[in-house]
Amino acid sequence: MIVVKVGGSVGIDLAALCQDIGELVRNGQQLVLVHGGSARTNEVAAQLGHPPQFVTSVSGFTSRRTDRETLRIFEMVYCGEVNKGIVEMLQAQGVNAVGLSGIDGRLLSGRRKEAIKIVDERGRRMVLRDDYTGTVEQVNTSLIELLLENGYLPVITPPAISDQNEAINVDGDRAAALIASSLKAEKLIILSNVPGLLRNFPDESSLIRQIDAAQVGQFMEHAQGRMRIKVLGAIEAIEQGVRQVVFADGRIAKPLSAALAGGGTVIG
Amino acid sequence: MIVVKVGGSVGIDLAALCQDIGELVRNGQQLVLVHGGSARTNEVAAQLGHPPQFVTSVSGFTSRRTDRETLRIFEMVYCGEVNKGIVEMLQAQGVNAVGLSGIDGRLLSGRRKEAIKIVDERGRRMVLRDDYTGTVEQVNTSLIELLLENGYLPVITPPAISDQNEAINVDGDRAAALIASSLKAEKLIILSNVPGLLRNFPDESSLIRQIDAAQVGQFMEHAQGRMRIKVLGAIEAIEQGVRQVVFADGRIAKPLSAALAGGGTVIG
Numbered sequence: 001m002i003v004v005k006v007g008g009s010v011g012i013d014l015a016a017l018c019q020d021i022g023e024l025v026r027n028g029q030q031l032v033l034v035h036g037g038s039a040r041t042n043e044v045a046a047q048l049g050h051p052p053q054f055v056t057s058v059s060g061f062t063s064r065r066t067d068r069e070t071l072r073i074f075e076m077v078y079c080g081e082v083n084k085g086i087v088e089m090l091q092a093q094g095v096n097a098v099g100l101s102g103i104d105g106r107l108l109s110g111r112r113k114e115a116i117k118i119v120d121e122r123g124r125r126m127v128l129r130d131d132y133t134g135t136v137e138q139v140n141t142s143l144i145e146l147l148l149e150n151g152y153l154p155v156i157t158p159p160a161i162s163d164q165n166e167a168i169n170v171d172g173d174r175a176a177a178l179i180a181s182s183l184k185a186e187k188l189i190i191l192s193n194v195p196g197l198l199r200n201f202p203d204e205s206s207l208i209r210q211i212d213a214a215q216v217g218q219f220m221e222h223a224q225g226r227m228r229i230k231v232l233g234a235i236e237a238i239e240q241g242v243r244q245v246v247f248a249d250g251r252i253a254k255p256l257s258a259a260l261a262g263g264g265t266v267i268g
Numbered sequence: 269m270i271v272v273k274v275g276g277s278v279g280i281d282l283a284a285l286c287q288d289i290g291e292l293v294r295n296g297q298q299l300v301l302v303h304g305g306s307a308r309t310n311e312v313a314a315q316l317g318h319p320p321q322f323v324t325s326v327s328g329f330t331s332r333r334t335d336r337e338t339l340r341i342f343e344m345v346y347c348g349e350v351n352k353g354i355v356e357m358l359q360a361q362g363v364n365a366v367g368l369s370g371i372d373g374r375l376l377s378g379r380r381k382e383a384i385k386i387v388d389e390r391g392r393r394m395v396l397r398d399d400y401t402g403t404v405e406q407v408n409t410s411l412i413e414l415l416l417e418n419g420y421l422p423v424i425t426p427p428a429i430s431d432q433n434e435a436i437n438v439d440g441d442r443a444a445a446l447i448a449s450s451l452k453a454e455k456l457i458i459l460s461n462v463p464g465l466l467r468n469f470p471d472e473s474s475l476i477r478q479i480d481a482a483q484v485g486q487f488m489e490h491a492q493g494r495m496r497i498k499v500l501g502a503i504e505a506i507e508q509g510v511r512q513v514v515f516a517d518g519r520i521a522k523p524l525s526a527a528l529a530g531g532g533t534v535i536g
Contacts, residue, residue, distance in 0.1 A: 044344075048315055072349055076312075079367075080348025081340055084427075084435065087371050092433040098373040098411075099347075103355050105366045105420050143366075146418055152373050152411075159352075165360040167352065 001030045001148075002187040004256060005176035005233075008036030008082065009226070011193040012250040015089060020256045022093025025153065032144060032183065033097075034156045034176040037074075037082040038064070044081075045073045055118040058125060061229055063116075066132045066169040071159065074169055075101070078157045086155050098152045100143075102136070102160035103167050107144070108175055110137040112162040134168035136160050136175045139182040173233035181240030188237045189259045190230055191250030196265030197222055197231065213238050213268040234267050244268035269298045269416075270455040272524060273444035273501075276304030276350060277494075279461040280518040283357060288524045290361025293421065300412060300451065301365075302424045302444040305342075305350040306332070312349075313341045323386040326393060329497055331384075334400045334437040339427065342437060343369070346425045354423050366420045368411075370404070370428035371435050375412070376443055378405040380430040402436035404428050404443045407450040441501035449508030456505045457527045458498055459518030464533030465490055465499065481506045481536040502535050512536035 006017055014035075021031065041064075042052045050073060053065035066074065083099040090097035102108025112134040115127045147154050158175060159167040173190060180188040199206035201224040211219055216235050223231045227247075234245040248264030249255060258264070274285055282303075289299065309332075310320045318341060321333035334342065351367040358365035370376025380402040383395045415422050426443060427435040441458060448456040467474040469492040479487055484503050491499045495515075502513040516532030517523060526532070 044316075047317075048312075072353075075352045076344040076348035078348070079352050080344035080346070084343045084347050084369055084371060085340075087369075088429070088433065088435050091371060091374065091429055096373055098368065100366065100368075100372075101352055101355075103352060103359060104368075105364055106359065143418075143420075146414065150410075150414060161356070161359055165356065167356050 001183060001185045002189060003032050003034065003176055003180035003183065003185045005034045005173055005188070005190045006036070006250055007172070007192040008038040008040060009193040010039045012191065013252070013255070014086060016253050017191065017250065017255050018086060018089035018093055020254045021090060022095055024256060025095050030148065032154050032156065032179060033086070034172060034179060035082060035086060036172045037078040037157070040082060041074055041077040044077050045070065048073060055116065055128065058117045058119055062225065063133060063171070064169060067130055068132065071132045071167055071169060075159065075167065078159070083155060083157045090153065090155070095153050096151055097155050098147055099155040099157070101157050102170065102175065105140055105143045106161055107140045107156060108136045108158070108160035108170065110135045110160050110162065110168065110170065112164065112166055112168045132166060132168050134160065134162055134170055136170050136178050139179050141182050144183060171229055171233070173230045174236060177233040177237035177242070178240070180237050180242045185242060187244045187246065188242050189246045189248060189256065190233065191248055191255050191259070192230065193251055194227070195249045196247040197227065201227070208265050211265060211267045216267050238268060269300070269451060269453045270457060271300050271302065271444055271448035271451065271453045273302045273441055273456070273458045274304070274518055275440070275460040276306040276308060277461040278307045280459065281520070281523070282354060284521050285459065285518065285523050286354060286357035286361055288522045289358060290363055292524060293363050298416065300422050300424065300447060301354070302440060302447060303350060303354060304440045305346040305425070308350060309342055309345040312345050313338065316341060323384065323396065326385045326387055330493065331401060331439070332437060335398055336400065339400045339435055339437060343427065343435065346427070351423060351425050358421065358423070364420050365423050366415055367423040367425070369425050370438065370443065373408055373411045374429055375408045375424060376404045376426070376428035376438065378403045378428050378430065378436065378438065380432065380434055380436045400434060400436050402428065402430055402438055404438050404446050407447050409450050412451060439497055439501070441498045442504060445501040445505035445510070446508070448505050448510045453510060455512045455514065456510050457514045457516060457524065458501070459516055459523050459527065460498065461519055462495070463517045464515040465495065469495070476533050479533060479535045484535050506536060
């Protein structure tokens, strides 16, 4: 069993991924797909007059400012447009996909952050209290396994649900890492719009091909921007028992087959 | 087992319905919820610069003009905003809801209309060929029963999926009728923003309280606008073996309890 996370950045080819999944599933590969939708959320939020904002935490991670109106738009794009678009494409490949958010059946549950400590553009520290972001702490593996055992392919997307039953924006890479470890998956494959972890971002020829599991923490220094949280997800997955994590290119034909054949950055 | 359909028209109180479902489920009532989202789809489509259009078929039924862009917006609102909003509210009531569209697991499958014969405002007949609307012909009851047997409450929304694996806009009332008959439900309760079927629409004091199942066809003459397709759904449900169909008010507190206590228009 493998868990595949595909990002929502510009350039990622979801149609190519769905076609690839179709072939792999027909050849007996069991998998769970987790996806994002950030670029489309930015576009739709702007069109709806509620432009996206991003904040940087004091520990240096960037995340989407998620007030209640942003959460509504986030659900429209992630759970509506992107999730159902993927399910429709997989159905066309003969894959009986079922799309679920983290709030459905409490698939992804966790803690809403009561306060987020951020640093503004001028370096000042501030505290946000009306933000609906959080961290996944538990995966409802019984629901995922129920679907897998009955021939369905789960297609999972944030948001998650908090202990107080609020929808919360959670990071998709870290959610996929916890899904992979909770399901005792052999591999977690994270597809994005770069070929993998680059020694000198954005120089794609500087791709790091192999990282020993014990050394992954040291590679955080090479991660820029959104790749930082992907490396964090990889560290968490490895710590929680996933044997291999692969960062691979989601812009190419047969992206998953390429990653399974050793492409990208292989950790573990 | 009962099937409840709640419309997406202005005035319907989804929060009151979810609270009512919470109490009924705690008292042992098993149910499946089907919902719409038409009013919000109209608003969002207008905001996104793709205003809604409606067409009238030669048989007198009004439906949404659904080109591919409308379908995308339809999925954002029905499967994203409305479905996940309901699931979140049910979770807050302690109900372990799982939201699914008709394309997930081929829950609702059917036929896309190759051509829709419409009448324009000037009474001229025209044929539409690029429309993604259709009719549900089959319900994947095994997926619904799998969820029910494992303690989940299914929250189901259009679109459905066609034989050619296209998402198709289908009527929610008729879909709910087929879900009810396929599950051999005792009752189908259709909540909308009127108290039931009115002898003289919109005079709410002219509510028809009881219709004999054998006579329901004769009551089509009293149905105006969107109520026409609800009566068609009721006829189909009764013909397919559902013992009782209730049209009831979705704007009030405890709307479902009121319908179960004999409120609204009871057919059968």
